Amino acid sequence: MSEQRVAVVTGSSSGIGFEISLMLARHGFITYATMRDLQKRSILKSIADKENIPLKCIQLDVTNDISTKQAIETIVKESNKIDVLVNNAGYGLSGALEDLSINEIKIQFDTNFFGLIRATQAVLPIMRKQKSGAIVNISSGLGRFGIATSSAYASSKFAIEGLTESISYELEPFGIRTILVEPGIIKTNFIKAAVLAQKSTDPNSPYFQFMNNMEDGMKKLIESGEKPEYVARVVLDAINDNNPKLRYLAGKDVEQIMEIKNKVSDEDFHNMIKKMSS
Numbered sequence: 046m047s048e049q050r051v052a053v054v055t056g057s058s059s060g061i062g063f064e065i066s067l068m069l070a071r072h073g074f075i076t077y078a079t080m081r082d083l084q085k086r087s088i089l090k091s092i093a094d095k096e097n098i099p100l101k102c103i104q105l106d107v108t109n110d111i112s113t114k115q116a117i118e119t120i121v122k123e124s125n126k127i128d129v130l131v132n133n134a135g136y137g138l139s140g141a142l143e144d145l146s147i148n149e150i151k152i153q154f155d156t157n158f159f160g161l162i163r164a165t166q167a168v169l170p171i172m173r174k175q176k177s178g179a180i181v182n183i184s185s186g187l188g189r190f191g192i193a194t195s196s197a198y199a200s201s202k203f204a205i206e207g208l209t210e211s212i213s214y215e216l217e218p219f220g221i222r223t224i225l226v227e228p229g230i231i232k233t234n235f236i237k238a239a240v241l242a243q244k245s246t247d248p249n250s251p252y253f254q255f256m257n258n259m260e261d262g263m264k265k266l267i268e269s270g271e272k273p274e275y276v277a278r279v280v281l282d283a284i285n286d287n288n289p290k291l292r293y294l295a296g297k298d299v300e301q302i303m304e305i306k307n308k309v310s311d312e313d314f315h316n317m318i319k320k321m322s323s
């Protein structure tokens with residue numbers, strides 16, 4: 046079996062997944078950069094070809110059972126092993142809870158949460174056989190605390206946190222590590238790709254003004270966010286960490302907020318977040 050480690054990344058067409066794929070390939074991983082729309086591969090592929098790094102693009106839509114299964118089967122057939130899975134694919138659904146439809150929330154969970162489960166279940170049999178592997182789940186600061194108009198997104202990330210913590214006990218005996226990476230605000234396509242709840246766009250919504258203020262605030266914040274390379278570096282360091290931890294924060298902002306959250310009462314933390322969002 047080849048000495049080179051094999052990594053699979055979901056949602057590699059842009060932002061954090063794009064940079065994680067490059068980071069891993071640049072550090073010697075045979076990297077399968079997966080994406081739901083392969084037509085978006087050209088920039089990533091041309092960088093990889095120019096740098097002569099081991100990166101392959103294959104189709105994988107995390108909301109589709111067959112696509113996920115086939116992608117992982119293809120990779121295992123080609124490489125005989127998978128050392129690292131990075132569950133990165135995701136998007137944000139915005140809207141006050143009263144304005145969210147159950148269907149909008151289900152679609153949010155189908156990508157962010159069930160998508161991560163599909164990919165994880167597909168790679169576990171091979172990692173178990175190998176008695177080694179690492180599953181890196183891209184959570185968020187919003188996997189540790191909630192904010193207004195992000196209840197669906199934050200709860201999908203809280204769900205990832207609960208899942209990852211739980212499976213760490215199941216997988217440790219098989220030599221498989223589970224890792225949570227929790228980015229702060231990162232300058233990617235995230236805001237452009239975010240889905241606004243349909244009812245939120247109705248000026249008669251009681252949350253209309255509040256929602257618009259939150260959206261404007263987020264657009265400004267993301268402009269001053271960290272580069273996605275920052276998260277990619279945290280992922281690489283987490284995989285190679287000789288002192289393995291379950292959680293890795295990725296961003297000065299989220300580090301500062303979590304430092305406070307770990308010290309103050311829930312009520313004081315609530316007041317701080319309220320002040321920050323007004």
Ligand SMILES: NC(=O)c1ccc[n+]([C@@H]2O[C@H](COP(=O)([O-])OP(=O)(O)OC[C@H]3O[C@@H](n4cnc5c(N)ncnc54)[C@H](OP(=O)(O)O)[C@@H]3O)[C@@H](O)[C@H]2O)c1
Pocket residue numbers: 055056057058059060061062080081082085105106107108133134135136137156160183184185186227228229230231232233234235236238270273
């Ligand atoms: N940016 C931030 O501030 C931030 C902060 C904390 C956590 N995160 C998390 O980081 C991860 C990456 O987000 P990003 O900031 O890099 O945003 P992004 O630039 O919008 O990238 C999201 C990626 O997910 C992919 N994706 C969406 N649905 C998919 C599906 N069904 N199957 C496969 N891929 C799918 C997108 O593919 P398409 O190009 O086809 O849409 C895209 O490649 C997400 O899990 C997000 O929640 C982001």
